[in-house]
Amino acid sequence: METNNKVLGLVGSPNPKGRTNELVTAALEGATRAGSAVELIQMSEYVVAACRDCLPWTCVTNLECNYEDEAFKFLSQKILNCAAVILGTPVYWWDTSGMVKYFILKMFRVFARSAPLRGLPAFGLSIAGGTGNGLISGLRPVYHFFQVMQMRAIEPLPVTRFNFPAALERAKELGRLMADMSLHRTPFTTLEERLLWYDGLPYLGLNRAAERCLLADLTILAQPAGGNAEPARSLIRADALAASGRLLESLTEVTGAYELGIKVFDKK
Ligand SMILES: Cc1cc2nc3c(=O)[nH]c(=O)nc-3n(C[C@H](O)[C@H](O)[C@H](O)COP(=O)(O)O)c2cc1C
Structure with a gap:
């Protein structure tokens, strides 16, 4: 199995040259400046198929999807073997993109129980590039993913076209923080500690x-x-x-x- 100390950036947009890419690239630039090796992956090149609810539920024990899904195999190995993850999603109808959602749902099905990502430093960002609506609701599925997988997430970065230049700078700073955190994985010791950590993150609790x-x-x-x-x-x-x-x-x-x-x- 490949293992590395890289900060992994996942671009959850169909546009490899779009704003999601710019933001994830900026965050990785920050991580690089802080001394990390980085890797950027366009999720549009690895679109995970919908979870088909295998019964009996064997993927929970053999830790691989029962169906042919090269994209899932690739992405799951990348995230299982990185030292920190940055996940960017465009906001589509006040929600994450479909390709991000399908990846998350299959990760839950296969890995949520065994929690191999516990303590993994994580940073999520969203870009609501139209009206700006959904800048927070689009982030919530990403942070739900981090929480259920027991990752150690830092504050999210909600972005719109109105705060884009400032957000690029903030993405760099938070990328640096990911690089620092990637050196020491600190899993939560109890469920309660984890829930309170996530409750303490800004933005996500806004109505x-x-x-x-x-x-x-x-x-x-x-x-x-x-x-x-x-x-x-x-x-x-x-x-x-x-x-x-x-x-x-x-x-x-x-x-x-x-x-x-x-x-x-x-x-x-
Ligand atoms: C299907 C679809 C739904 C969208 N829904 C929203 C939305 O709810 N709020 C918003 O601000 N922008 C919305 N947009 C605009 C995108 O968020 C915007 O184009 C963003 O820059 C896309 O990221 P990208 O540049 O990485 O492709 C939507 C775009 C598409 C294609």
């Missing part, structure tokens, strides 16, 4: 309204200096409305802020 506020915030942060102050004022009004329990009016105000905020991008 839908809070996710929309975050999105509006990102568009405002990206405004040019001296630009329109109205979106920011709108968000302040939204906060005041939320504080007095007027949630529907508050969220409507957030949408107004978002719609004003994105105008500067749509002009480009």
